[in-house]
Amino acid sequence: MTTETILYIILAGVVSIALAVFMYGYKSKQKGLLTWVFGILRFITLFSILLLIINPKFKSETYTIEKPKLPVLIDNSASVGELYQTENVSELLQKLKENGDLNDKFDVSYYTFGSDFRESDSISFNEKNTNISKALTSTNELFKNQTAPTIVITDGNPTLGNDYEFSSATFQNAIYPVILGDSIKYTDLKIEQLNTNRYTFLKNQFPVEVILTYSGVGPVNSEFVVTQGTVGVFRTNVSFSESETSKTLNFTLPSNLVGLQKYTAQILPLADEKNKINNSKQFAVEVIDQATNVLVVSKIVHPDLGALKKAITTNEQRTVSFKKPAEAVSVLNDYQLIILYQPDRSFAAVFSEMEKLKKNSWVISGLQTDWYFLNGAQDNFTKETSNQSEDIQAQLNSNYGTFAVEDIGFNNFPPLHTEFGALTIPVPNEVLLEQTVSGLTNGNPLLATLEINGKRDAILDGEGFWRWRARSFLETESFQSFDDFIGNIIQYLASNKRRTRLEVSSETFYYNNKPIRISAQYFDKNYVFDNRASLNITLKNKDTEKQTVFPMLLRNNYYEVDLNSLSAGEYNYTVSVSNEAVSSSGSFTILDFNVEQQFLNANVSKLRRIAKHTDGSAYFITQTDAMIQSLLANDNFQNIERSEQKVVPLIDWKYLLALIVLALAAEWFVRKYNGLI
Template identity: 40%
Template sequence: MHIQTVILIILAAIIALVIALFQYYYKTRKRGRIAILLSFLRFTTLFGLLLLLVNPKFSKKVYSTEKANLILLTDNSSSVAPYQDDIESVLDAIRDDAKISERFEIRPYSFDRTLGNDSLTFAGGQTDITTALKTVQEAYSRSNAAIVMITDGNQTLGQDYGFYGKNQEMPIYPVAIGDTTRYEDLAITQVNANRYAFLKNKYPIEIFVSYFGSSDTRSRLVVLEDGKQVYRETLSLNGSDNVRVINALFDAGSVGLKNITVSIEALPDERNTANNLKEIAVEVIDEKTNVTLVSNWVHPDIAALKKAIESNGQRSVSIARPKADAKAWEDTDLFILYQPDHSFKAVYDYIDNSKTGVLTLAGSRTNWTFLNQVQSAFAKNSSQQSEAIGALLNEGFTLFDTKDFSVADLPPVTGSLGEIRLREQAEVLLGQRIKGVDVKQPLLAVFNGDVQKEAVFFGEDIWKWRMQSYRRDRNFKNFDDLIGKLVLLLTSNQSRERLTLEYEAIFSGSRDAKIQATYFDNTFVFDPEADLSLRLEGGTITGSMEIPMLLKGRYYEADLSNLKPGKYTFTVTEKGDGISKSGRFTILDFDVEKQFLSTDYPKMERLAQNTDGVLFYPSGVTALVDSLVSDQRFVPVQVSDQNIVSLIDFRMLLAIIVFSLAAEWFIRKYSGLT
């Protein structure tokens, strides 16, 4: 307690005593026991009030010894499992050393893909050293700490820890576990390919081959597609020229999943041949767009549109009546509705549910009363009076490039007069010109919605444009390209299947093997109450096995991590509606942790140098302990903690003040004093 506080307390006592004596003894004749008692109560009240103002405190310092933190990071991946005894001996030597215990607080952790507790199973499927170091640094950034990292240094996931070490503030002492001998090795380090290829096109594959050694070597690289050799090349590598990147193109001759096997011949004395082969899958798909043209009428426009669309070999057009069976529309990517009337009601209902793109051509036979009611994108007050309508190109149209399309010399089409209202946001590609005057009405408008895309052409006799294109340019390109771009826009990003699947054709091991499914109801709204099940066959399964698919937010998922390597077929079925979809996949007998035979001690040594640490080996654990104990950076420090405590208990003091005031008042009243 400070001397100033003591003086204030003494002054408070003197002041309280003087006031109490003055009130009860100055010019007072009655000085009996009652006066003494009342003076004491008044003194107590005043002294308590003054103590509240002074608020005396005293400080107390508590001294303690703070040790540095010794963080033991132990690799828990399967690649170090053969060296479990070495790891345990290193850990025991550190934990049981008395000098280490005196100087450090030991904080044990394990790591593989993520940082974990000190439980060791040596079953981790991947190793991310950088994430472990980063997590530890964040947790102990405000303390004095050192890291002992026991690992083989082979990282299979995440940022390269050799470079991350430059950002690490704590000294790191790696302990290199495993075989430090550098063996000659050929490896296919990576194979890159697109997941999908289009029929009758070529698809590229990029192959990375690395050689670890110092001598000159030659080896043959072979690529197989479904077991058939499609590529072969002999590679020459040496200690300085030790990497090859091979880019090759392959024909997508048929639709389906293509299993691609890339292999390189092993060296005569090569010990690790697991990395001499990689498998991938490429799915060849037919990108053909299916267009259904619905009409009640026979008209040259229908033939012109069919020819223009099918000028692209990846598109096909089928012509249907509006009262056709709806099942025939399930594969439709775009509807073209030619002059719709009341008979198109079922078609519009299907389009509304499936959100399929639609192009409407409205001419003299269109029932505008029906059309205005059945859809909400546009409306027209038609006078039923026919008029020849010319086209005006909107140079500001942005949904696709129109610079190659010319409306010059195009004959007018036939349309009806009347006010047109675009009730949803749209871009006008072509405007109307009647008798040379721009009437500020759209001829061709496009509605580029997020869910559904739509376009409307307010006229007929569009076949004349295709004929004029040929008459002028001796080809149909001007017209066909416009229709092709319009079809591409209206069919882009359309997904109308009620059941969709997401999975890899080839899984590198079963750890990440999952199949995801999305299911929509008949209005194409995601159904979170669907009953989806997955039936598996093949591999090591006898007969078949059924797995329920669990809801995970906006999709369903089946975990296949317990499956053995092999080839499997599966079917996903929604039991309520009976909708199903099938596929196949392969789980490879692949463990990325087994791709390494040697310890990556050069990188661990670089990490130690970058963080002002030292690399050690299991045989040198005694030197590691001595280095930690003798390092002056980790000397325990004495820290003081100053606690400031109030000398008085405010609640008790207030109670005493209230009691003394009440007692004084009661005694004065009882004694007849005023």
């Protein structure tokens, strides 16, 4: 308490005594003991009330003992079973849970990782990928600024994510890897990686890159073969030695038939190979006879154009060309979509020709756009210009229903630059992104799509979205989410297909170690997205004739189903709407590839390195008793006494209120007892 508060309390005591003496010592009719009783009770009442008015504050300090954390990360991928380690892992977990000394010293928590990182509720060892980097990064964030030595039970073979050795470099706590498998190197030939396009065009050659690796002693010879069905389409001899353990093959294959073409790549196994599963790999290419050609017309050079090209050409079915306005007029008819970047008066002939050809377009405006020209060159939108710039951000319109779009974090993206003024769209349109300033919408569309008499157009009123692509990569470590967003816009604008009430989006083939998802949109008779519908997808395996029905779940403005539980094979599907005669059918193929079956032993050297870099120790699964003793004996992992200081105002002290009530009640009772009331 401050000196001022103490003086107020002393003054309150003096005033309370003075009032009590005045009331019961100076003019009181009672004499003897009752005078003292009433005086003391009145003093208590007055002093307590004055204390509540002064409301002094007291400091209280509490102490808690905090045990060091011990997160246990368990590899839940199928490779654990392939190395015959599932029983060993279960026994180790049981040992950790039953060790009283360990649980007394540490606050032990359990997590599993495969494709994702999650708190452990059950262990199945059936996940199709291993992302060790994500598990370490998530643990580092979860136990930030805490003492938390981390046990990682894994074979050390990642199939997804970044190099976990790099992630461990910023890890704050010691890592104790428990190595599943052994360090013995078996003789093995393996297809380490196979790269090819998902799409190619009819009568073209598509490239294939294959990386082959060898582990073993002495030189070996084998043959690499690519077959389509029973027909061999590529064949070459390969040789390896202890000094030359890898080879990269680059070749091309012809695309003579339209549709999905499936191939099998194989390196013929050696006689003494233990694992022959990793000697072959299936891959597929969809051969199409027409590409989507996109023309970008611009007279300026801007980073946005590079971001557009990268995002559009991520899908190999699309090509992008760049032309200046004067060059573009004569070739407009060769393209399905025209993107007009920051048009000015030099675009006059382009707008005129586009109007004749009824070409779909996407106008992107910015600080160098001539709005006086643009307002007169078309009738879809107008803007009141002020020749002043404005920074705006984006907010997804969750009711947008023209096509499925996912929120990729628009609210957190850097602002775009545009001219200050109201953008008006007098024709029927749907706003995909709304403008926000300081987190509040200003009523103007940022990105809107229009469809009039079968012609599709869009307007994006802002430049600088190349920063969106960069931010998306920083947040997700991939450009895919941004590229998919742009790809959806391009797919919609480049198509003249008439809109149907049920639109289904799926790939022609999937690898079974990747996400297998099909999405759909259902519209009512006014072509407004209907989020009340019940959609189901019926799947039929072409080989087994087995039929399965899955419900499709609502996600914002589209429905989606996850089909990762399906086995490899060819499937026909039908998406239908309950109580409506509306359906859509298609087919897809799931290619068999189990990346978790590609390993013969643990990555011992890498696990030992991350242990060394973080001041931990690596142990084989047979040495876990030594690991537990090391954790118990390590003096760096001690309980921490934490103090918490709170400032408590007296008005929160309930006992003082009780004392006032008790004093008043006692005075009333004494008066009543003595017949003074």
